Amino acid sequence: xxNVTVNSIGEYIREQREQARISxxxxxxxxxxxxxxxxxxxxxxxxxxxxxxxxIAKGLRISAEALYVQAGxxxxxxxxxxxxxxxxxxxxxxxxxxxxxxxxYESFRRxxxxxxxxAQAExxxAQAExxxAQAExxxARAAAEAEAPGEAGAHAxxxxxxxxxxxxxxxxxxxGHATGTSGHTEDNSGQTVPPIR
Numbered sequence: 001x002x003n004v005t006v007n008s009i010g011e012y013i014r015e016q017r018e019q020a021r022i023s024x025x026x027x028x029x030x031x032x033x034x035x036x037x038x039x040x041x042x043x044x045x046x047x048x049x050x051x052x053x054x055x056i057a058k059g060l061r062i063s064a065e066a067l068y069v070q071a072g073x074x075x076x077x078x079x080x081x082x083x084x085x086x087x088x089x090x091x092x093x094x095x096x097x098x099x100x101x102x103x104x105y106e107s108f109r110r111x112x113x114x115x116x117x118x119a120q121a122e123x124x125x126a127q128a129e130x131x132x133a134q135a136e137x138x139x140a141r142a143a144a145e146a147e148a149p150g151e152a153g154a155h156a157x158x159x160x161x162x163x164x165x166x167x168x169x170x171x172x173x174x175x176g177h178a179t180g181t182s183g184h185t186e187d188n189s190g191q192t193v194p195p196i197r
Contacts, residue, residue: 019089020091027059031056033055054067063102
């Protein structure tokens with residue numbers, strides 16, 4: 001609640017009464033209070049109750065909410081920008097016209113607030129999706145890095161000492177050279193025996 005003095009609500013009522021060109025006697029009669037009592041309210045000597053404020057609002061043809069706000073009974077709506085107060089204080093508008101304009105104004109505010117909330121929710125969803133994609137990419141990269149050492153070991157070059165499996169050795173390695181180029185063989189005496197045709 002904001003700080004509101006008794007004098008401030010009285011001044012506000014007097015200003016509204018003067019703007020509406022209503023005499024104090026007329027307003028007192030419309031509000032159902034005595035003329036001296038209303039005078040004490042306007043001079044800040046008495047603090048009116050919510051019921052009296054409602055009756056005064058009817059006499060001034062303004063919204064009771066405007067008086068409640070001025071009296072500190074209600075909090076003024078956030079980010080009003082003075083539009084509602086100006087509408088409520090306009091003496092050339094009827095009570096019904098003020099309420100209709102305020103309802104239109106409030107509907108526009110609600111519509112814009114809902115659109116802003118929807119845009120914010122959409123932006124947050126897009127950000128969450130981007131973060132999920134980034135996390136998935138990081139997980140895939142980490143998995144690839146974890147598999148990389150095993151693949152390197154599978155294709156490691158063989159040690160020089162293991163090359164004997166690929167090159168023949170032993171008695172059979174030179175078996176192709178046991179016979180001469182002519183196809184002759186030698187007997188036990190060392191003589192050359194021609195091949196049998």
